[in-house]
Amino acid sequence: MTVPLTHAPAAAPGITVRPVPCPPSVGKRVRDERFGVVVSGIDDINNLTKDEFAAVERLLYTHGFVVFEDVDLTPAGQYALTRAFDPAADEYGHGKVGRPDPKSILHPDLRNIPGTPVQLIGNGVVTDEHILQGLQGPCKLRHPSHQSFHKTQVSDEDSAKGFTRFYRWHIDAALYERDPPKVTTLYGLQMPQAKVNTVRYDDGTGDELAVPLGGTAFVSGKIMFDILPAELKSLAVRTRVRYSPHPYAWMAPAKARSTGLGMISEGKEMPDEDLPPWKEEHVKTLPVCWKNPVTGQLHFQVHPSGIKELLIDPLPSSATRTDSTLYPDGAHLTDLVEVRELMYRMQRPGIAPELVYTVDWKPRDLALFHNRGVLHSITGAFAEDEVRACESRQSSPRHL
Ligand SMILES: [Fe+2]
Numbered sequence: 066m067t068v069p070l071t072h073a074p075a076a077a078p079g080i081t082v083r084p085v086p087c088p089p090s091v092g093k094r095v096r097d098e099r100f101g102v103v104v105s106g107i108d109d110i111n112n113l114t115k116d117e118f119a120a121v122e123r124l125l126y127t128h129g130f131v132v133f134e135d136v137d138l139t140p141a142g143q144y145a146l147t148r149a150f151d152p153a154a155d156e157y158g159h160g161k162v163g164r165p166d167p168k169s170i171l172h173p174d175l176r177n178i179p180g181t182p183v184q185l186i187g188n189g190v191v192t193d194e195h196i197l198q199g200l201q202g203p204c205k206l207r208h209p210s211h212q213s214f215h216k217t218q219v220s221d222e223d224s225a226k227g228f229t230r231f232y233r234w235h236i237d238a239a240l241y242e243r244d245p246p247k248v249t250t251l252y253g254l255q256m257p258q259a260k261v262n263t264v265r266y267d268d269g270t271g272d273e274l275a276v277p278l279g280g281t282a283f284v285s286g287k288i289m290f291d292i293l294p295a296e297l298k299s300l301a302v303r304t305r306v307r308y309s310p311h312p313y314a315w316m317a318p319a320k321a322r323s324t325g326l327g328m329i330s331e332g333k334e335m336p337d338e339d340l341p342p343w344k345e346e347h348v349k350t351l352p353v354c355w356k357n358p359v360t361g362q363l364h365f366q367v368h369p370s371g372i373k374e375l376l377i378d379p380l381p382s383s384a385t386r387t388d389s390t391l392y393p394d395g396a397h398l399t400d401l402v403e404v405r406e407l408m409y410r411m412q413r414p415g416i417a418p419e420l421v422y423t424v425d426w427k428p429r430d431l432a433l434f435h436n437r438g439v440l441h442s443i444t445g446a447f448a449e450d451e452v453r454a455c456e457s458r459q460s461s462p463r464h465l
Contacts, residue, residue: 079106080120085132085422090274092419094292100285101422102128110431111142118149121433125150125248126359129285130434132424138252138431140181140198146433150248168341169313170214176200184457187255188279188445196254208279208445209233216320216329219265224446229262231282231325231442234416236368238436240308242347245366249436249457251281253426257451264444267323272418279445280423286364286438289415290354293365296389297411301365303378303395304353306408309334310343312371325442326416327369327409330402350376353411355437364438365415369408374399415440 085101102124107117110133125131138146148154176185179199188208191197197204211230212218219228238245260278276282290301309315319333328334337343354363379395380386386393398404423444424432434441 078116079108080104080117081106082124085424087422088275090418091422092417094288095285095420095422098285098288099128100288101130101132101283103132103134105134107133107136110136110138111145113146113149122150123359125433125435126357126438129287129439130283130424130432132433133431134427135429136431137429140178140183143183143250143252143431144181147248147250151246154246168317168335169311170317176204176206186457189451191255193255209443210446211321211325214321215323215325216331217267217323219267219446227260227262227278227446228265229276229444229446230264230267230323231416231444233321233370234284234324234326234412234440234442235370236366236436236440238368240312240349240351240368240371241310241343242349244349245351246436249434251432251434251457253428253430253432255428256426258427262445265323266418274418274421274423276423276444277425278451279443280425281432282421282423282442282444283434283439284416284420284422284441286355286366286415286440287357287360287362288420289412289440290363290365292414292420293411296387296391299380299384300377300391300407301353301411302363303380303392305350305376306353306367306372307348307350307374307376308368308371309373310337310348311340312368312373314340315373316370321370322409324413324416326412327372327405330405334401357435357438365411366437366440367408367412369405369412372404372408373401375404375407 082102082104084096084099085103087096104121104124107113113121121131178185185191185196185200185204185206187206190203190205192203194202209232211232214233215230219230236245237249256279262276262278264274264276266272290298293301315335316328318335319328319331321328353365353367355366356362357364375396375398377392377396377398380390380393398407
């Protein structure tokens with residue numbers, strides 16, 4: 066799974082790197098790890114030199130995400146930059162056609178820019194031709210809202226006051242037939258400025274987090290792993306996740322937890338026979354822990370909404386068993402309630418408010434993130450007339 070990198074210099078000439086600006090909510094751990102950097106000094110963002118790309122690639126895997134401020138990126142440039150991370154992958158992360166299956170919960174959220182695998186996402190009516198890039202205008206976008214996805218909702222009254230939730234913590238991945246893209250690029254085009262929302266976790270902890278309206282929230286999968294107690298670390302490295310066939314169709318009738326971190330088990334998932342046609346060979350079983358190709362460190366990378374079963378290897382004979390060792394003889398967990406509760410116990414600490422970094426988008430900002438090393442979620446309670454537009458691109462290989 067570890068992929069050799071281009072021979073990268075420590076830095077390319079002219080490139081400068083600084084930490085992302087951290088609001089007070091960001092805790093010491095995230096700051097000390099230097100999660101997220103701002104990179105400047107690239108000559109032409111649409112056409113990186115070999116040395117520039119090698120430096121950016123190394124920075125991305127080292128810091129989890131990389132932001133370029135105020136750059137003029139074309140859809141072709143975005144395609145080229147994203148593809149450079151994985152030249153063998155030339156499709157959007159959810160497949161060739163540019164939009165997921167109509168039964169998928171993702172279907173209404175994506176608009177394909179003609180002639181490219183780039184998707185336009187956002188909210189409100191977009192009329193600017195520079196943004197539409199060949200899409201028929203005016204184009205009405207819909208910012209996904211927790212109101213339709215979560216089991217419970219923030220009241221309309223509180224929404225109007227700016228309270229919101231994390232929509233859905235996820236990896237960008239079809240989780241069926243295709244493997245998770247290495248990198249996603251997000252290019253901000255138009256968004257409201259200087260408005261603040263408050264994310265409520267609504268899980269009884271009282272946790273809250275101030276976020277810029279429409280900000281994209283990130284957590285580090287490395288930190289999510291590092292903060293686990295020893296018995297859960299041991300379990301994480303021994304566990305693989307089997308995702309549902311067509312997980313976004315499967316989960317569509319079900320509802321999510323108030324933290325956006327996985328689903329509530331009420332037996333509402335779409336039965337296998339109602340899913341779009343699927344083949345056993347395309348069902349994905351992926352590790353819980355992914356090794357970073359630059360640092361060698363482990364990242365806890367699970368898309369909690371699509372998980373169906375857990376396959377746990379026994380503790381190696383060389384390892385010491387204690388009273389707290391979990392599943393020392395291994396297990397194959399198929400009870401959805403047990404599967405989800407165990408995964409939530411491992412992932413919830415990693416989205417604590419002080420561990421979340423939320424990108425405060427400005428027009429022409431470009432963010433690249435390590436999709437096999439971080440989890441992300443959109444946030445935001447948008448009014449119907451508030452316009453936000455971003456272009457998103459992932460490259461998804463069919464096989465690791
Ligand atoms: Fe995403």
